[in-house]
Amino acid sequence: MRIEVLTLFPEMFQIFDTSIMGRAKEKGLFTLNPVNIRDFSKDKHKKVDDYPYGGGAGLVMAVQPIEDALREVKKVNSGPVIFLGPRGKTFTQEMARELAKKEELIFLCGHYEGIDERLYDVIDEEISLGDFVLTGGEMAAIPILDSILRLREGVLGTDDSSVEESFSENLLEYPQYTRPENYEGRPVPEILLSGHHENIRKWRRYMMLRVTREKRPDLFARHILTKEDRKLLIKYDPEWEKEETSE
Structure with missing residues (x-):
């Protein structure tokens, strides 16, 4: 599986270089490439945001850097563009299973007061982690990516521990015990x-x-x-x- 993540903070995705995901990545079971949106800004200060028309608090992510970043990414990744935002359907295990079947995915992480509305022209799907506010889309993308990747064959190892677990068939997992007796x-x-x-x-x-x-x-x-x-x-x-x- 190939994944590109458009973000303002590429370093946050180093978490996928550790533990189970790190081992799976080393085996070539997936590639995850953070793409810095600032690299595509035409502003001399690499700005990616601006004040909203009509006034209001906060800043809005601009069209140009994100669209240019997407154009570049789509040269190597033909997967759907998924935006982490509040209008989207709440993420579920069923959604994880469906996305895990795809070979290519592109994630867009928002910030500030959101994105310019015109960017929805190039977004295929919007996903929400839940009805609460985060500091940025990265914080939502990380658990979503983890839940998708762990369903890919070989990522969890040789066992089949992803079959009987919480949310399979809308059921929680059974209680587990270990030593001492x-x-x-x-x-x-x-x-x-x-x-x-x-x-x-x-x-x-x-x-x-x-x-x-x-x-x-x-x-x-x-x-x-x-x-x-x-x-x-x-x-x-x-x-x-x-x-x-x-x-």
Whole structure:
């Protein structure tokens, strides 16, 4: 996968040179190239912003540096241009999966009071991290890029740990335990020590349902229960069937 990120702070993306992402990058599983928008400014002071027409607080990112940067980037990257901004759809795991299927992506990180409206002519998609304000698009781009790249084959290593995890099927992940077996009177559930793989699988599936129902009822409401899900809920939580019947 090839990714170009148009930014005012290229150094922030050095985080992808470390840990799991750093190893995947060294293996050539992806390239991530920060492009400094200031390099394309025609202003002698390399300005990329200006005061808004009509007045108002703050500064607005100008058209010229960004459009010229995009023209240059598109010579080597034909992927969609994604802007990190408040008008976009809130980022989800499903969006991460869809973007992870692409071989090329271009991200644009905004700053100040936003971008000149005319730049939307060259933006293919806008994504928001959530309903809160950040100091710049870089702070949103980093977790979004991480969530996309970790879904690419080989990035997480040889295991398949990205399959059964939080937000798959609109479910949170099941509880995890490690040594010691008993810590200050808090033991690991016996079923996990049984060695019976099928029973463990079923218990974990039930716990995904239970944890999601308790912690994120909004996600649970979107999950489509399978026949096995219903059997497990009835087996481990008889009250659930009474509640569902009464609804």
